[in-house]
Amino acid sequence: MWQLHAAFQRVPMLGLCVFTCFVAWSVRADIGQECPTFTDLNFANSLIGTNLKVQLLLYTRRNQNCAENLSERNLTASTYLNVTKQTIIIIHGYRLTGSPPIWIDNITELLLEKEDINVIIVDWNRGATNVNYFKAVDSAKKVVEILKNLIDQMLANGASLDSIYMIGASIGAHIAGFVGKAYNGKIGRITGLDPAGPSFTGNPPSQRLDHTDAQFVDVIHSDIDALGYRKPLGNIDFYPNGGTDQPGCPKTILGGFQYFKCDHQRSVFLYMSSLKPNCNVTAYPCDNYTDYRNGKCMHCEAFQPRPCPVLGYYADKWKSHLIEKKPPVTTAYFDTSDKEPFCMHHYSVDIITWSKNSRRGFINIKITDDAGNTTESKINSEAATFHQYREANLLAGFYLDFDNVSKIGLTFSTRNAVGPKYKLRVLQMRLKSLSNSKRIQLCRYDFILLENIEATFRPIPCHDIAV
Template sequence: MWKFYLTISLMCLVRSDADETCATFTRLGFHNALIGTELDVRLLLYTKRNWTCAKIVNSMALGGLNITKKTTFLIHGFRPLGSAPVWLGDLVEGLLLVEDMNVVVVDWNRGATTVIYNQASSKTRRVAIVLKEFIEQMLAKGASLGNIYMIGVSLGAHIAGFVGKMYPGQLGRITGLDPAGPSFNGRPSEDRLDPSDALFVDVIHSDTDALGYEGPLGNIDFYPNGGLDQPGCPNTIFGGLQSYFKCDHQRSVYLYLASLREDCAVIAYPCDSYRDYRNGKCLSCGTARTEPCPRVGYYADQWKGYLKEKALPTTKAFFDTAEQKPFCIYHYFVDIISWNKNVRRGSITIKLRDKDGNTTESKIDHEPATFQKYHQVSLLARFDQDLREVAEISLVFSTGSVVSPKYKLRVIRMKLRSLAHPDRPQLCRYDLVLMENVETVFRPILCPKLQL
């Protein structure tokens, strides 16, 4: 008899240990990629209570998923080497830190792992069907479609779109992180992510000239650094073969991760083109008399009310980033009124220093500015540090010529105003003479409050 009880005890112990086992993302190798993998979708549930220990859920068993809370699905893309996405753990943790929700990692590594891209992309609709079956079970238990959020990376963005089409426009939100371009560029809306696939669709395009989708796909489409080459990524294969191919494409994920930080609000500016944004023509949002500027990433949906108010089906928004994490850039306008008799064309480099000696610099050279007598030129300056109290400013004027005589730029007034913090005091300086290629350093003063 004691053997029977011992056997039962051991079985219970094994079962208990199995119940406590944490599920992990499927890890495969290059061998699997060479021979290809059949599709097998696993859903890994993380919650605030178990944010480091995933549990397997499926259409037959929701497990610890709380249907009264938001459910966020994370959907990866093509995995040519079979490894787990390096950003996955950080994204799960970041989401659970900002909100108490269900996070479901959609592990379709068996299916996405192959050296032949088209084999992976051909399975995206089948992944969407699996997710629909799971969502149907959620709905049967009382969940709401409006409480479902899908974050899709590369091919995963189109998978999210296919799920959204099965519930026409009723999903709460879809975020596309550099949706895949190959096999999807130029396809009709039913064959890719589309603005109509959810109540709100936001997209970050970081590699439109290679692995990412070329055109707009959301209610608002964000284009960091114009959507092309990202600062800090290698420009040639000599910077690392894998990084050369993946860095721009993955930057969208890291920008989304940056948006989850309290110290880095990534702001974008609605505009028709990156060129117009760089030339300071589209920076009217964020002032007291206008709507706020849209935020990139997790909080992008705070802007959807303004989209509906203006009845805009789609909006493009542009912004620049720094080379390193968390990638934040702080925008200022540098307003210059000159009094040269003759027109001067050139660029301005501005450096800021605070009382502790911290410095940050911006070279405003996207296009040469034209300085005319008594005419105000507003230049967009981008800094990678946010200095709260500017104690010193330096300016350098350059025409870019190496053979012509040195010119002077006579300045009646220079004004510095923060776009990221419009409530901060504006700083001025009067009667400056900038010798070409010579740094002019000065202490600013507060601008008169009534000055326009």
């Protein structure tokens, strides 16, 4: 303390400034005007366990840099809550280490950039932080009552259930479902981000998230072989990369803690990508991932007038189609890149051959733009069968997308180490962008593919031919 006093004596104005700032901060804290923050705990808290304590942190465009702590029983004291606007309630999941979710601030900022709304962060870190996962599940059930009180107060002050949108990650997805059940499924929307599997798998709909819990329920499954829930839970269930191993995540335990949480957490980052420009992730309704990979589900004409569903924030644009389905459940698949914003650009490659003998094999696809940039398809389909005068549909996915494709490279392979080399006589090759349906389809006619030798050519705009 004497060193600080000496410093103030040497630099009087600096000392006065520091002292004044300290007093000012203390006054703000004393009168309760400091910004409340998300509860920050550590692994020591997890070891001893935590008792449930919930903060409801409100952010709006008027206070987007400083949360307001709401009381679920008395909203009249709120300065910023406007119940006539849409309210998005965000609920995190289990917290083994006790630290705040790294995505909480980012998703709040992105949502407020997108629309003038209320964003309420449900901080139940005290309760979610526990080495005993089942204790956290018990705490989650108590969070439901608190959120029910909150929404009741909002309704009493003029809000409508249509305007309530809940986003829940892991256990938080099931919390949202339980709240939705309390209102007989009349809440506007629930998004489940990789809903938790442990303690919930095999439960009846009354004991987990279900498509009847809101007017529209969309779910992203990114870790169905470990921490996530495998089966469909919503009106539409998205399975990125089949819902298991996500590109860019560690494949072995040598990846450290990321090995355990990366796949599970990817659902949140995929959702946030949908809030950013230039990354509308299109998904393809399909019965399973294998059929999607083999090009059997690329076309969405069956779902017109709605196009293929889009992942994330705008998934509810597909809602009018789902209402007509009985039961209203759809599974959709797509592939992603390994880095944010995770977009992969999908193309269909339709090939008609005129070889007399049928051939089974694989087609590797490259595209090049006018500047000489090249990208190769990252989707590995099963072997396709090429029959004479029949169209074989292949799916290609590229990390890069080109407005102008100047060259296409195709390589045919049977992947047989021994035996004769084969060739495909191609009557027509058609390349169609699935991510941008307005783009001109490109074709090439009457050429031969020799096995394991890349054929590179300049495509031309397609014209229909009689086969």
